[in-house]
Amino acid sequence: MILYPAIDLKDGQCVRLLRGEMSAATVFGDDPATQAATFEAAGCDWLHLVDLNGAFAGQPVNAAAVEAILARISVPAQLGGGIRDMATIEMWLSKGLARVILGTVAVENPDLVKQAARAFPSQVAVGIDARKGFVATKGWATETTVQATDLARSFEDAGVAALIYTDIDRDGAMQGPNIAATEALARAVTIPVIASGGVSSMADLTALQATGVIAGAISGRALYDGAIDLATALKALKS
Template structure:
């Protein structure tokens, strides 16, 4: 199982939100590239980046910070937030991003996901963010009637590289991930599932790994708070 350290970007700074609320942001640093380098030095295999402003604006906002991270690091990075058309997908991949994460458009324009996955094999993931099983879009500001499991299944034949499943009520709350829901989703589809939201301890990571069904986990606040030591966690997961 791959551990993805998260760098959430708001106004050019590294932050963490509580349950996706922009007015409940804790700033952890004003040099995202330096943070990315620290994660790389600890041994991470991937970076998970989120343009929080972009998720609300519907277009890239923290582009300069993302580009600084891509310039400073050599490990592959995936990015979500504000990526809603083919031109933006092509732009980010041309700048060296390894994978784009499509969230809102997966609900509103699923054909774009399919077209992008065909055009860029292995470089398109779908972000499914849910409250009580129902998908939320536009930076989690709008809730839909779409079930997370139904949305995931609809992309089974699309060739997407991964599903990133976030339980919004757990995100940033340090309350542990929703393992039953994430495991159920991972077993229901053939697409690799990456868990996000609430990963707050080494025990959480080991529990996700030990399901045998979940291919990755994203952690943010726990790494910044020191609740998870990244280097130690990476070693433990390999063991």
């Protein structure tokens, strides 16, 4: 199981939100590129980046910070937030991102996701952000009647590289991930599923890995707070 350290970007800074609320942001640093380099030095194989302002604006906002990160690291990185058209997808992949994450557009324009997945094999992931099983879009501000599992299944044969499943009510709350819902989603599709939201201890990572079906886990606040030591966790997951 791959552990993805998360760098969430708001106004050019590294932050963590509580349950997706922009007003509940904790700033962890004003040099995202250095934070990325620190994660890489600890041994991570991937980085997970989010343009939080972009998720609300519907277009890239923290591009300068993302580009600075890409210039500093050699490990692959994936980015979500404000990526809603083919031109933006192409722009980010041309700048060296390994994978783009499409969330809002996966609900509003699923054909674009399928088109992008065909055009850029293994470089397009779908972000499924859910509250009580129903998908939320536009930086989690808009709730839909679409069920997370139904959305996931709709991309089953599209060539999507991964599904990133976030339980919004767990995100940033340090209360543990929704393992049951994530495992159920992973068993419902053949696309690799990455868990996000609430991963706050080594025990959480071990429990996710023990399902045998969850391909990855994203953690942010726990790494910044020291609840998870990244180097130790990476070694434990590989052993």
